[in-house]
Amino acid sequence: MHEKLKIYNTLTRKKEDFKPIKPGFAGIYTCGPTVYWYQHIGNLRSYIFPDILKRVLIYDGFKVKQIINITDVGHLTSDADTGEDKMEKAAKKEGKAAKDIADYYFKIFREDLKKINVLEPSEWTKATENIKEQIELIKKLEEKGYTYKTSDGIYFNTSKFKDYGKLAGLKKEGIKAGKRIAVGEKKNSTDFALWKFSETPGERLQEWNSPWGIGFPGWHIECSAMSMKYLGEHFDIHTGGQDHIQIHHTNEIAQSEAATGKKFVNYWVHGAWLLFRGEKISKSSGGLYTISELEKKGFEPLDFRYLCLGTHYRKPLSFTFENLETAKNSYQRLKNIIKELKESGKINKKYLQEFEKAVNDDMDMPRALQVLWNLLRDKKAEGKKETIKEMDKIFGLDLLREDKIELPAEIKSMVKQREEMRKKGRWEEADRIRDEIKDKGYVIEDTKDGFLVKKEQKM
Numbered sequence: 001m002h003e004k005l006k007i008y009n010t011l012t013r014k015k016e017d018f019k020p021i022k023p024g025f026a027g028i029y030t031c032g033p034t035v036y037w038y039q040h041i042g043n044l045r046s047y048i049f050p051d052i053l054k055r056v057l058i059y060d061g062f063k064v065k066q067i068i069n070i071t072d073v074g075h076l077t078s079d080a081d082t083g084e085d086k087m088e089k090a091a092k093k094e095g096k097a098a099k100d101i102a103d104y105y106f107k108i109f110r111e112d113l114k115k116i117n118v119l120e121p122s123e124w125t126k127a128t129e130n131i132k133e134q135i136e137l138i139k140k141l142e143e144k145g146y147t148y149k150t151s152d153g154i155y156f157n158t159s160k161f162k163d164y165g166k167l168a169g170l171k172k173e174g175i176k177a178g179k180r181i182a183v184g185e186k187k188n189s190t191d192f193a194l195w196k197f198s199e200t201p202g203e204r205l206q207e208w209n210s211p212w213g214i215g216f217p218g219w220h221i222e223c224s225a226m227s228m229k230y231l232g233e234h235f236d237i238h239t240g241g242q243d244h245i246q247i248h249h250t251n252e253i254a255q256s257e258a259a260t261g262k263k264f265v266n267y268w269v270h271g272a273w274l275l276f277r278g279e280k281i282s283k284s285s286g287g288l289y290t291i292s293e294l295e296k297k298g299f300e301p302l303d304f305r306y307l308c309l310g311t312h313y314r315k316p317l318s319f320t321f322e323n324l325e326t327a328k329n330s331y332q333r334l335k336n337i338i339k340e341l342k343e344s345g346k347i348n349k350k351y352l353q354e355f356e357k358a359v360n361d362d363m364d365m366p367r368a369l370q371v372l373w374n375l376l377r378d379k380k381a382e383g384k385k386e387t388i389k390e391m392d393k394i395f396g397l398d399l400l401r402e403d404k405i406e407l408p409a410e411i412k413s414m415v416k417q418r419e420e421m422r423k424k425g426r427w428e429e430a431d432r433i434r435d436e437i438k439d440k441g442y443v444i445e446d447t448k449d450g451f452l453v454k455k456e457q458k459m
């Protein structure tokens, strides 16, 4: 019998039992990236925890439908609905079409996710391919009297939505504190744009016709429209980085619930920052490391995944190359030990249960890793290999993958010579060649079906 998932819900500020809307099914919407630049390792941390969440649910027997969106229009440089559209800015700077920029960075993002073993969502969805749905949603809000018009767009009136700010625990004072945001023509500082007008139609790279004039959608309405399109008006889980709590997700809730008159999402799950030198790694401040940059420095993408799993997703994680080096070494050591394990046809129930408890307890991956190490250190434990195979369904660390090594030509020819000597019964010479091969860092193991050449592992 599997464990049941408990998950920390930002909305209630409590760890809760996960109760699906439809038995056996979990719908997850993961706020995706704005694709005007490379996704840095901070962004990627925010896709590892939803991946673990999804794997845990699948492990627990749920059918999971996960949607990740791509924001390819409407995300402005300031969350206060001012500033430039990040996509437009990048496209103009690079002298390319916005779609080409979006396609290029999306492709790299997808490849990076693959490298760190984040499973593909059931569906990718792009903001620019769902403009009609967004306009329909704004129309609904207009009919219900939640919107007003200013000289630059159509805005959502947050004072009309009773529970505005419930996700972030914003009190009325909290909302006022948002005064640092220029109110301009807005009725309340927290009001936000649903549709922005093009300043000079024809000058923007991406703009659409709407009942209110030529323009483009606000960033928040995109996620409401796309999540409801694929998962229904009321669905189970919504994930994102913690920066989304105060504004983006708060606004998603307001406009979705105002439009449908029902609860939007049951569980809001947010991940903490990846920090660099004490600060949030951010695209806009240029503090950027990508997976390819880590690879260039001699790390494997999965070293980074191992690093992330070592800290609970709700705790900040400080990135340093020393930490990554430590993670790399532990991960390598882990794989080396696992490589030596033999099949036994058994599962170690005791350790597997401890592991299941940990992952179902708000995805406590540091504890799950501890269980894995304890299993390996336990000299009497049986069924190690099979148990680890089960665990890796959630870790996603390719713990049992045998790295295929391409032998250098020199070693290949020495191996061949050794074989010839053996065939001729010239054992001393064969052994001498074997030692020479060892000096070059490779070991030959004779097995019942022949022999195996491995790179010597330093434990």
Ligand code: AMP
Pocket (backbone or CB within 6 Å): 031, 032, 033, 034, 035, 041, 042, 043, 044, 045, 046, 240, 241, 242, 243, 244, 271, 272, 273, 274, 275, 280, 281, 282, 283
């Ligand atoms: P963006 O493209 O800015 O919308 O970011 C994509 C995702 O990455 C969002 O869920 C952000 O919350 C998340 N994110 C951005 N910076 C970091 C960081 N330093 N650590 C963790 N998550 C981040």
Ligand code: ZN
Pocket (backbone or CB within 6 Å): 031, 032, 223, 248
């Ligand atoms: Zn979103």
